[in-house]
Amino acid sequence: xxxxxxxxxxxxxxxxxxxxxxxxxxxxxxxxxxxxxxxxxxxxxxxxxxxxxxxxxxxxxxxxxxxxxxxxxxxxxxxxxxxxxxxxxxxxxxx
Amino acid sequence: xxxxxxxxxxxxxxxxxxxxxxxxxxxxxxxxxxxxxxxxxxxxxxxxxxxxxxxxxxxxxxxxxxxxxxxxxxxxxxxxxxxxxxxxxxxxxxxxxxxxxxxxxxxxxxxxxxxxxxxxxxxxxxxxxxxxxxxxxxxxxxxxxxxxxxxx
Numbered sequence: 001x002x003x004x005x006x007x008x009x010x011x012x013x014x015x016x017x018x019x020x021x022x023x024x025x026x027x028x029x030x031x032x033x034x035x036x037x038x039x040x041x042x043x044x045x046x047x048x049x050x051x052x053x054x055x056x057x058x059x060x061x062x063x064x065x066x067x068x069x070x071x072x073x074x075x076x077x078x079x080x081x082x083x084x085x086x087x088x089x090x091x092x093x094x095x
Numbered sequence: 096x097x098x099x100x101x102x103x104x105x106x107x108x109x110x111x112x113x114x115x116x117x118x119x120x121x122x123x124x125x126x127x128x129x130x131x132x133x134x135x136x137x138x139x140x141x142x143x144x145x146x147x148x149x150x151x152x153x154x155x156x157x158x159x160x161x162x163x164x165x166x167x168x169x170x171x172x173x174x175x176x177x178x179x180x181x182x183x184x185x186x187x188x189x190x191x192x193x194x195x196x197x198x199x200x201x202x203x204x205x206x207x208x209x210x211x212x213x214x215x216x217x218x219x220x221x222x223x224x225x226x227x228x229x230x231x232x233x234x235x236x237x238x239x240x241x242x243x244x245x246x247x
Contacts, residue, residue, distance in 0.1 A: 003198070006109075008135055035161075038123060039133020054137060054163075064198075069101060072201050078099050084202040086109065086165060088195050 002028065002090045003064040005057040008040055009075050009083035014053025017074055026063040031056045041081045052083070061089070102209060103199040108171045112162040112192035113141065114182045119160035125181030126164055131174045134164045144188050155188040165200065 009017070014032035022030050033056075036049040059067045068087055076082045112122055116138070123134040141159040145152035166174050175194055183189050 033137045035135050035137035037133065037135045038127075040135070049136075052135060054135060068199070068201070072101050073099070077101065077201055077203055080203045080205070082203055084165065084200060086107070086200045087198040088109065089198060 001061040003059055003061045003087055004090050005059060005064065005068055005071060005085065005087050007055040007057075007071050007075060007083060007085045008037060009053050009055065010041070011051040011053055013075065013083075014055045017055055017071070020074070021057070021067075021070075024067075026067060027057055027059055029056075029058040040083060058090070101201050102204050103201055105197075105199055106168040107165055107197045107200050108168060108194050109197055110162075110164045110166060110171070110175055110178065110192065110194050112164075112178050112182060112184075112190065113139065113159050114162070114184075114190035115156040116158035116160055117156075118182060118190070119162050122162050122178050122182045123164075125177040126162075126174050129173050129177040130170045131164050131166055134162050137161045137163075148188055152188070159190070165197070 007014075007017075011034065014034070018030050018032050021027055033054040035052055035054055037052045038049050040052060041050045055071070057067060057071070064087060068085060072085050075085065077085065110126075112119075114122055119134075119136045123131075123136065126134060137160070139159040139161050140157055142157070145155045145157065148155065162178070164174065164178075171194060175192070178192060179185070182192070184192060
């Protein structure tokens, strides 16, 4: 079973993390998007929003906890306004 | 991460809404009005519905905005409904939205909040039952006054 791990983080962090993790054997796929957010960070760049990165990682469910905790550590979730990590199950396997 | 602890949150859902470019702000505002904390918006390009709609398809923007909102289970239906109505997704070509259950979430949680959540809740004192007292209401009786004769 495949699991998706998503992470909202500061701008630039997504690409850095992707470069760090893409060589990991447990990771089936890793993608980065750029977007804007309204509630994650206190600083505002454009009106009420600030820029952020969205990282999507596909892993097998048995490795999910390890990768999830790894991403949490890399983002630095022990500090306020560092982002958010979430995990959701996928019901179809990639080809 | 050995000395740090991660607190996992559960019972949450992620709502994803894909709308035409520049419509995302309305959707986010509607979600915030019913209790959502905020949203993350990304840009995307959509295809499919424009081709199927024929000539009318030219009125639909190819550029899309994708709104992602993480909400608790309790507020999910309310937020979903508000976003749907704000995005006018009941009209053709306006967009699509869906909701996924999350296994877990991790984010920064202040120590005070964690301590409060960990502390056992004090049982509320049972309220003494107040005896119902029936007080008969005084009936008001309307008295008719004789109408004054109009003086000529």
